[in-house]
Amino acid sequence: MMKTYLLTPGPTPIPESVNAVLSQPIIHHRTPGFRKIFQEVEAGLKSIFQTEKDVLILTCSGTGAMTAAVANLFNPGDQIITINAGKFGERWTQIAQAYGLRPVEIKIENGKTLALPVLKQAIQAHPGAKAILFQASETSTGTQLPTQEICTAARQASMLSVCDAITALGVFDLPMDRWDIDVLITGSQKAFMIPPGLAMLALSDRAWEAVEKATLPRYYFDFRKERKALLKSETAWTPAISLVVALQESLRLMREEGLQNVFKRHDRLARATRAAVQALGLELFSEAPSTAVTAVRVPGTIADGKLIPKTMRDTFGAVIAGGQDELEGKIFRLSHFGYCGDFDITTGISALELTLGKLGHPVRFGTGVGAALQILAEENR
Numbered sequence: 001m002m003k004t005y006l007l008t009p010g011p012t013p014i015p016e017s018v019n020a021v022l023s024q025p026i027i028h029h030r031t032p033g034f035r036k037i038f039q040e041v042e043a044g045l046k047s048i049f050q051t052e053k054d055v056l057i058l059t060c061s062g063t064g065a066m067t068a069a070v071a072n073l074f075n076p077g078d079q080i081i082t083i084n085a086g087k088f089g090e091r092w093t094q095i096a097q098a099y100g101l102r103p104v105e106i107k108i109e110n111g112k113t114l115a116l117p118v119l120k121q122a123i124q125a126h127p128g129a130k131a132i133l134f135q136a137s138e139t140s141t142g143t144q145l146p147t148q149e150i151c152t153a154a155r156q157a158s159m160l161s162v163c164d165a166i167t168a169l170g171v172f173d174l175p176m177d178r179w180d181i182d183v184l185i186t187g188s189q190k191a192f193m194i195p196p197g198l199a200m201l202a203l204s205d206r207a208w209e210a211v212e213k214a215t216l217p218r219y220y221f222d223f224r225k226e227r228k229a230l231l232k233s234e235t236a237w238t239p240a241i242s243l244v245v246a247l248q249e250s251l252r253l254m255r256e257e258g259l260q261n262v263f264k265r266h267d268r269l270a271r272a273t274r275a276a277v278q279a280l281g282l283e284l285f286s287e288a289p290s291t292a293v294t295a296v297r298v299p300g301t302i303a304d305g306k307l308i309p310k311t312m313r314d315t316f317g318a319v320i321a322g323g324q325d326e327l328e329g330k331i332f333r334l335s336h337f338g339y340c341g342d343f344d345i346t347t348g349i350s351a352l353e354l355t356l357g358k359l360g361h362p363v364r365f366g367t368g369v370g371a372a373l374q375i376l377a378e379e380n381r
């Protein structure tokens, strides 16, 4: 038997009390019992989104909500600006193209973040663009983007800001109403600590006006239908009922910890992880490392970088993420959000040290773990 440790940026591990809820018998979704749960979930989501607006709950993965946002906000031929800092930014461009929009893409080199003058230039060059679509945390490169500044720039240019916060919401501070984020999207299998299958999103009044005017076809993912159903504390269609019930429990856990403490925990785990890999002589891949996930450059001593995640998983049971597409074999990614604590970090770093040693990279065992513990200890004093 090999014990496994899930250290990926989604799905993330599930707390024991959430697993207990998931094993309960199914209930019906048009009943007073479900509505009561739904109301509590709505209130909990509003506090994590930091919004007074309705939070829609869709039964789909995060990409479903991204697709739904495009279908609900725009007309065929609309121009929009997409920020492509990696695979998920590229996805915005591809969805926009699939729906017949005219995306103007700001392509950022992998591992770099958005420079605001570049955004301002794009806005000036395309004043007719309706929206700016971007990631708060670009998971593929482990890069955090300047959400507040992007939203301010969008507001000044009368464009909508559409933020994929799938690995950001509930990880670090993203106050929707205070920062004027027009559309904020997240997914269940990330900071919300439940299995994949739900996507949650909220819209500002300006975004709702766009929804009313949009002419792209939509049926299952029609936000107007979802908003109407919300008045009865229901979803338009049969939701993933068990996941909504599980979300009630995970939101309770987040409330119990306190949102600011959740952010602080993620921040110190991220710093401990970065300190550990740097102490091992490895290089962070991103110039603006995300609080959610740390991307690390494969060292030159290891010819086949794909062997790092493979060995960590197959030999040591630590499941991490490798690089995707052109970054495959060039980086690996350690996640530190959701149901994640100090010893998930030291476990992951231990497995990394053993893996590096096994693959012939010179390691003094304990160096990375020691650096992580140093950060964790300082903040526990």
Ligand SMILES: Cc1ncc(COP(=O)(O)O)c(C=O)c1O
Pocket (backbone or CB within 6 Å): 009, 010, 061, 062, 063, 064, 088, 135, 137, 138, 139, 140, 164, 165, 166, 167, 187
């Ligand atoms: C930033 C970001 N956007 C979008 C997605 C896609 O979400 P899903 O795989 O749930 O469709 C992911 C998944 O990891 C992500 O990290």
